[in-house]
Amino acid sequence: MSTLEIRDLHVSVETKEGPKPILRGVDLTINAGEVHAIMGPNGSGKSTLAYSLAGHPKYTITGGTVTLDGADVLEMSVDERARAGMFLAMQYPVEVPGVSVSNFLRTAKTAIDGEAPALRHWVKDMKAAMENLRMDASFSERSVNEGFSGGEKKRHEILQMELLKPKIAILDETDSGLDVDALRIVSEGVNRVTATGEVGTLLITHYTRILRYIKPDFVHVFVDGRIAEEGGPELAERLENEGYDRFLTHA
Ligand code: ADP
Numbered sequence: 078m079s080t081l082e083i084r085d086l087h088v089s090v091e092t093k094e095g096p097k098p099i100l101r102g103v104d105l106t107i108n109a110g111e112v113h114a115i116m117g118p119n120g121s122g123k124s125t126l127a128y129s130l131a132g133h134p135k136y137t138i139t140g141g142t143v144t145l146d147g148a149d150v151l152e153m154s155v156d157e158r159a160r161a162g163m164f165l166a167m168q169y170p171v172e173v174p175g176v177s178v179s180n181f182l183r184t185a186k187t188a189i190d191g192e193a194p195a196l197r198h199w200v201k202d203m204k205a206a207m208e209n210l211r212m213d214a215s216f217s218e219r220s221v222n223e224g225f226s227g228g229e230k231k232r233h234e235i236l237q238m239e240l241l242k243p244k245i246a247i248l249d250e251t252d253s254g255l256d257v258d259a260l261r262i263v264s265e266g267v268n269r270v271t272a273t274g275e276v277g278t279l280l281i282t283h284y285t286r287i288l289r290y291i292k293p294d295f296v297h298v299f300v301d302g303r304i305a306e307e308g309g310p311e312l313a314e315r316l317e318n319e320g321y322d323r324f325l326t327h328a
């Protein structure tokens with residue numbers, strides 16, 4: 078069973094005016110099989126946490142540690158993080174013109190596993206995963222993210238998550254811009270992956286809507302670059318009723 082441990086993480090972002098501190102001491106432990114919802118107002122640093130874990134060059138770690146099963150994640154390159162089992166679905170996914178979804182996924186799978194998946198199994202797995210997400214078979218031949226609708230991007234993220242079988246999945250605003258049907262299908266995908274017990278999920282969201290479909294084990298409220306409050310699913314319900322005002326007036 079895998080564990081991601083974040084201890085007293087401090088991160089600055091590079092701006093034109095110089096480094097700006099954003100994360101101010103984040104502590105979080107995520108075990109395989111758990112879903113942790115990170116909630117919080119806009120600008121509280123949720124995406125900064127995701128990018129920092131992914132190794133984005135714009136974000137400088139100024140303090141603290143991140144380990145995956147004891148291995149130092151912050152020492153790893155972006156590729157090494159993926160191979161170690163970290164998966165980040167981006168809030169704004171990039172286009173990869175000329176590379177089909179099918180080739181992209183197979184290349185990523187090969188890079189992560191260190192060997193190409195057996196073609197027969199791979200084709201079968203991919204077909205099953207796409208059917209689960211109600212994706213048309215023709216989708217696999219399209220260029221990655223090129224002309225994808227919001228819903229297609231999100232389904233593609235979950236397709237990656239299902240096929241690449243990460244240890245830790247970080248989903249940043251996976252719910253934004255989805256209609257109710259797409260939200261349900263995407264949520265079912267996350268729940269399927271969680272049910273394997275082999276993936277720990279960090280579900281970053283501004284809104285409580287997705288938490289009607291994905292039941293988090295833990296809810297962490299992010300305010301001003303740190304966790305201001307933690308609880309179980311009941312905390313999400315409270316936020317749905319009360320919003321973030323309670324936290325902001327104290328800030
Ligand atoms: P959230 O995802 O919770 O909305 P972000 O992590 O995107 O928050 O942003 C946190 C804070 O960091 C905001 O005040 C934002 O303006 C600032 N920030 C993030 N990235 C950059 C950047 N590249 N340049 C300048 N400021 C940034």
Ligand code: MG
Pocket residue numbers: 119120124
């Ligand atoms: Mg934001």
Ligand code: MG
Pocket residue numbers: 123124125168249250
């Ligand atoms: Mg964000």
